[in-house]
Amino acid sequence: MKKWMKSLTAIMVAVSLVGGASSAAAAKSNLKGNIVINGSSALLPLTLQAASEFKKENPKVRISASAAGSITGPQSVRKGIADIGAVDWDASKDVPGFNKFDGLVANPVAVTVFAAVVNPNVGVNSLTTEQLQDIFSGKVTNWKEVGGSDAKIVVVNRKFGSGTRVNFQQKALGGKEFMNKGDNYKEVGSSGDMKTTIETTPNAIGYIDLPYVTSKMKALSINGVAPTEKNVLNGNYKVWGIGYYMTKGQPTGATKAFIEYIQSSKFQNGSLKKLKFIPLSAVK
Structure with a gap:
């Protein structure tokens, strides 16, 4: 009797597993x-x-x-x-x-949050809108002019057609134009390229969206406000877009x-x- 019950139980478990697998398979969509x-x-x-x-x-x-x-x-x-x-x-x-x-x-x-980012060796944590405008236009060329060390600023920009560039120019720079040439100017084609360039170029500054920010770079506050979800939602950080x-x-x-x-x-x-x-x- 016990042997028969064990066999029946085994059969029921097997059927249950097959049925479960069938149900799981059925849950998959036929969308093509x-x-x-x-x-x-x-x-x-x-x-x-x-x-x-x-x-x-x-x-x-x-x-x-x-x-x-x-x-x-x-x-x-x-x-x-x-x-x-x-x-x-x-x-x-x-x-x-x-x-x-x-x-x-x-x-x-x-909703995407964009940030000004620098190589970790740069000795600044926050810049004002005016300072960002001066740096990205080429007016300010040394970090000591904005409270950093005595080192030449390397400006890293995205190529024309970048949505990150559109958002950063309009919302962080107030629509001011970028510099576009010089031995301290670099231009990259993607967020991934920007990430790598900022991480590996001493004294560099650029901009990127938060998913690409790593421990090998520093995201700057703008006018003393950090680029965080909290600061976007409370209305204090303006450099974001949909x-x-x-x-x-x-x-x-x-x-x-x-x-x-x-x-x-x-x-x-x-x-x-x-x-x-x-x-x-x-x-x-």
């Missing part, structure tokens, strides 16, 4: 499609993390992402070579330096589902916050 994303390197960490999570739930969807700067996002969508253009501004509207992209729809995905996924018309199919996943409370209050972005619902 290919999604090509191009544009902002500032938004790339968010895009890659969301793609990894989304594909686990939707294994039949293929997602490829690249980042060559914000302006390439809407350009790629308009040309039909990308389904999503990741941009650090609303490209359906005119912004300083760029005309709007007619026919494209702006889907907000995250990142968008641009689509040709309203998104459909797998593209629509992917954007909705990023906009979901689960992702916004989970992985997005861990990556140092701010949920859309947190700002008004």
